[in-house]
Amino acid sequence: MTISWRRRFWTPTSGATVAALVAVPVLLASSPYYLFLLNTIAVFAMLALGLQLVLGYGGILQLGYAGFFGLGGYTSAILTVHHGWPFPAAFVAAMAAAVLGALVMSPIVRLRDVNFAMATFVFGLILELVFNQWSAMTNGPIGFRGIPPPTLLGLTVREPEHYYYLLLTALLAEYLLIFRLLHSPFGTVVRAMRENETACRTAGVDVTRVKVTLLLVSSAIAGAAGSLLAHMNGFISPPTFGWATSVAILMMVVLGGVRSLPGAIVGAVVIRLVVEQTSVLGQYSNIVFGVALVLFMAFLPTGLAGLVGRLSGRLPWGARLGAGSVPS
Amino acid sequence: MTGTLSEVLGLIVFGLAIGSIYSLVAIGFSMIFRATGLVHFAHPDLMMIGGMVGYTLATRTGLPMPLLFVCSGLSVAGLSWLIDRVGFRPIRRQAALLNLIIATIGWSIILVNVALFVWGTAPLSYPEGYLPKGRLIGGIVIVPQNLAMLVVALAAMVALHLFFTRTVVGQALRATAENPVAAQLMGIRIERMMMLTFLMSGFLAGGAGVLVASIVYANFDLGLIGIKSFAAAVLGGFGQVGGAMLGGLVLGLVETIAAFYVSSAYKDIVAYTLLILILLVRPEGLLGTGRTRPD
Amino acid sequence: MTGPVLETERLSKRFEGLVAVDAVDLRIDAGEIRGVVGPNGAGKTTMFNLVSGLYRPSGGRIRLRGRDVTEVPPHVRVAAGLGRTYQTPQIFPDLSVFDNVAVGLAGGRPPSLRDALIGRRRDWDVMRARVEEALEFLGLPGGVAAAAGSLSFGEQKRLEIGRALIGGPSVLLLDEPAAGLNRSEIEMLAELIRAIRTRGVTVVLIEHNMKLVMGLCGVITVLDFGRKIAEGTADEVRRDPRVITAYLGRSDGARV
Numbered sequence: 001m002t003i004s005w006r007r008r009f010w011t012p013t014s015g016a017t018v019a020a021l022v023a024v025p026v027l028l029a030s031s032p033y034y035l036f037l038l039n040t041i042a043v044f045a046m047l048a049l050g051l052q053l054v055l056g057y058g059g060i061l062q063l064g065y066a067g068f069f070g071l072g073g074y075t076s077a078i079l080t081v082h083h084g085w086p087f088p089a090a091f092v093a094a095m096a097a098a099v100l101g102a103l104v105m106s107p108i109v110r111l112r113d114v115n116f117a118m119a120t121f122v123f124g125l126i127l128e129l130v131f132n133q134w135s136a137m138t139n140g141p142i143g144f145r146g147i148p149p150p151t152l153l154g155l156t157v158r159e160p161e162h163y164y165y166l167l168l169t170a171l172l173a174e175y176l177l178i179f180r181l182l183h184s185p186f187g188t189v190v191r192a193m194r195e196n197e198t199a200c201r202t203a204g205v206d207v208t209r210v211k212v213t214l215l216l217v218s219s220a221i222a223g224a225a226g227s228l229l230a231h232m233n234g235f236i237s238p239p240t241f242g243w244a245t246s247v248a249i250l251m252m253v254v255l256g257g258v259r260s261l262p263g264a265i266v267g268a269v270v271i272r273l274v275v276e277q278t279s280v281l282g283q284y285s286n287i288v289f290g291v292a293l294v295l296f297m298a299f300l301p302t303g304l305a306g307l308v309g310r311l312s313g314r315l316p317w318g319a320r321l322g323a324g325s326v327p328s
Numbered sequence: 329m330t331g332t333l334s335e336v337l338g339l340i341v342f343g344l345a346i347g348s349i350y351s352l353v354a355i356g357f358s359m360i361f362r363a364t365g366l367v368h369f370a371h372p373d374l375m376m377i378g379g380m381v382g383y384t385l386a387t388r389t390g391l392p393m394p395l396l397f398v399c400s401g402l403s404v405a406g407l408s409w410l411i412d413r414v415g416f417r418p419i420r421r422q423a424a425l426l427n428l429i430i431a432t433i434g435w436s437i438i439l440v441n442v443a444l445f446v447w448g449t450a451p452l453s454y455p456e457g458y459l460p461k462g463r464l465i466g467g468i469v470i471v472p473q474n475l476a477m478l479v480v481a482l483a484a485m486v487a488l489h490l491f492f493t494r495t496v497v498g499q500a501l502r503a504t505a506e507n508p509v510a511a512q513l514m515g516i517r518i519e520r521m522m523m524l525t526f527l528m529s530g531f532l533a534g535g536a537g538v539l540v541a542s543i544v545y546a547n548f549d550l551g552l553i554g555i556k557s558f559a560a561a562v563l564g565g566f567g568q569v570g571g572a573m574l575g576g577l578v579l580g581l582v583e584t585i586a587a588f589y590v591s592s593a594y595k596d597i598v599a600y601t602l603l604i605l606i607l608l609v610r611p612e613g614l615l616g617t618g619r620t621r622p623d
Numbered sequence: 624m625t626g627p628v629l630e631t632e633r634l635s636k637r638f639e640g641l642v643a644v645d646a647v648d649l650r651i652d653a654g655e656i657r658g659v660v661g662p663n664g665a666g667k668t669t670m671f672n673l674v675s676g677l678y679r680p681s682g683g684r685i686r687l688r689g690r691d692v693t694e695v696p697p698h699v700r701v702a703a704g705l706g707r708t709y710q711t712p713q714i715f716p717d718l719s720v721f722d723n724v725a726v727g728l729a730g731g732r733p734p735s736l737r738d739a740l741i742g743r744r745r746d747w748d749v750m751r752a753r754v755e756e757a758l759e760f761l762g763l764p765g766g767v768a769a770a771a772g773s774l775s776f777g778e779q780k781r782l783e784i785g786r787a788l789i790g791g792p793s794v795l796l797l798d799e800p801a802a803g804l805n806r807s808e809i810e811m812l813a814e815l816i817r818a819i820r821t822r823g824v825t826v827v828l829i830e831h832n833m834k835l836v837m838g839l840c841g842v843i844t845v846l847d848f849g850r851k852i853a854e855g856t857a858d859e860v861r862r863d864p865r866v867i868t869a870y871l872g873r874s875d876g877a878r879v
């Protein structure tokens with residue numbers, strides 16, 4: 001265990017991973033379907049990382065995450081389509097909208113964890129309802145069409161391949177940001193808070209402020225992801241930003257292993273692939289999903305990262321997911 | 329004057345009736361939370377199953393409403409217990425809370441899909457005899473079913489209150505919820521108490537499901553209505569049984585009034601916005617005590 | 624600095640009919656090592672919880688270096704110069720020894736987002752030096768990177784003190800620091816407390832170990848049933864009949 005501030009991001013492993021990721025479209029150049037799938041996975045990887053920050057590291061049960069995803073998406077869509085904003089400005093505004101939404105919700109942070117979790121859940125419900133019913137702005141259940149592809153520095157990003165690089169850049173930037181955050185004095189405080197909040201208070205930490213900060217950062221990330229999704233698909237609709245999606249992102253974090261950044265990305269990949277492939281099973285796909293979830297929680301609670309940890313000997317086999325992640 | 333009065337009264341009665349259904353589910357939900365610390369996301373879907381089972385009983389056997397309530401209640405109680413026995417009890421010791429909560433989400437998906445398989449996708453209406461009908465009594469339009477629902481729900485709540493305060497078992501249950509370790513030391517069998525909690529909350533949910541389904545329809549997504557019970561529980565103060573009751577009634581009233589005076593489409597938003605406003609001012613809910621700083 | 628460094632005025636705490644602390648007046652001057660003693664249940668830890676901000680008082684005021692902090696949240700009290708440890712060391716077992724102490728810097732310089740992103744190497748080096756110095760002062764230099772949970776009980780207690788100290792408090796509240804320590808560890812503790820006082824930190828300790836208290840503390844405050852029943856030097860307190868009665872029990876039966 002090294003002093004957390006000293007950890008470096010660029011290691012042989014991480015360098016190789018990034019290089020591999022950059023090379024991917026070259027390998028898949030012939031298949032637009034796979035590229036599209038990859039791009040969707042990238043967006044969800046962004047979301048999974050954002051939720052991992054606030055849930056896995058902060059121990060905050062944010063159950064309405066998809067709502068902020070939607071705030072970003074709709075803001076970006078409305079600004080570019082109805083008001084002719086250029087993409088970069090709309091992108092920033094999307095993040096700002098999500099952060100504003102989180103600010104509105106922030107007084108709830110004072111609550112004990114479960115109350116807070118339920119309140120975030122209700123907040124997510126409200127946002128979903130707003131997307132569905134404020135037709136004047138969001139076009140309601142039919143969805144919002146005609147969102148233009150993003151234009152950056154004079155170049156319009158239309159091809160899935162180019163979009164992939166845009167997303168990869170965003171994902172990398174986000175990963176670096178979170179990594180830097182977690183390996184700083186701020187990150188130390190965040191980890192400490194998850195283990196013993198009372199001790200933190202006694203040591204002089206303004207716990208509320210730290211939690212709100214985490215919430216705002218994760219919301220900004222969700223907003224950014226929303227904007228990117230909207231401009232990628234050209235079309236968004238309310239179901240994408242509802243409870244089901246919040247659950248899916250939650251599962252990505254849990255699958256990958258709470259407290260593991262690479263794990264969140266792996267989780268995103270797996271869940272998205274599963275969602276895609278099991279649609280083949282048709283009627284049975286959902287039930288299989290549900291059963292898998294139950295079994296998974298019972299037998300592999302620390303997620304894939306935990307499994308890797310155990311296999312490599314770093315974790316004892318009895319380790320629990322979230323021991324300390326939901327402080328009582 | 330009589331017209332408006334009867335209108336308003338009818339609204340209030342209906343609002344309270346719907347609210348009492350929310351209360352029944354919210355109470356069960358709160359009970360589970362108090363006793364086990366679990367946020368049971370599959371609970372609203374138990375309500376839905378109650379509605380579906382009630383439908384089947386109503387069409388096959390034509391039992392009167394009260395019996396339907398009881399039979400559905402019992403079946404769902406059993407189901408609730410079964411889910412706990414199979415899904416939660418084996419892992420209660422090792423699994424952390426987050427795991428269990430996510431597992432309940434899994435169970436929710438399972439229940440919804442089972443309902444889909446067994447009953448199909450189309451909304452099913454209860455047979456004619458069960459649907460609410462208005463009757464003119466003393467110049468005022470009254471819907472007896474609404475009154476009946478209100479009475480049943482209130483009776484259930486009174487019974488619960490008496491149970492918790494007057495009976496030995498009820499007090500043991502409260503003790504377990506308050507402080508499981510101390511309760512165990514006093515000789516109370518915690519697992520039994522938890523089992524009882526799941527049974528009772530399941531019964532309430534199943535009965536509530538019949539009530540809801542008879543007014544609306546029976547369908548696999550009834551759970552969405554049940555989700556409002558979450559909102560009700562949060563509104564009243566999550567984890568407080570009394571709060572769940574109050575929250576349910578308030579939510580039902582607000583929703584009904586909003587539907588009438590504003591618009592039926594926006595009633596949910598109005599209700600939820602009010603909820604959030606209340607939460608922002610009083611984050612622990614109306615009767616809650618959830619603040620982090622003690623006292 | 625004039626005036627007491629920590630002062631409470633008629634401080635009270637009621638819990639639903641049970642009076643845990645009853646109108647206690649305390650006046651602790653800079654440079655003291657104050658002992659707070661009393662039978663079990665006398666309200667000593669409750670007093671600490673009130674002063675540190677974990678509990679809201681039912682009545683009375685608390686003043687830290689002249690500033691009224693009664694309504695002020697715990698983290699602001701720390702920034703105002705208060706440090707505190709617990710009977711059972713409240714540390715972060717999965718974090719390294721280094722990180723455990725580093726959290727104590729949060730009060731003086733709240734860790735912010737901006738710092739994390741644009742943090743200058745120099746600032747972090749300064750902070751790191753402070754942590755390492757604190758660890759050395761406490762006698763814990765060896766396992767800087769070790770997980771705090773792997774330390775011995777005595778070491779964990781010292782670690783917690785380190786975290787409280789690094790924030791540069793004016794007053795340090797120690798809740799039963801000697802509990803669970805063996806004889807040589809207690810001697811080390813006494814040395815440590817004296818060294819802390821030499822650094823200019825006023826120490827208030829709750830203790831049951833009378834030998835330690837009598838040896839270290841200039842003034843001792845005695846509580847019983849939430850009330851202050853005696854206050855004075857070790858000799859005065861030792862001979863006070865009310866204190867003797869409180870400890871040896873009364874004719875009206877055993878204490879719970």
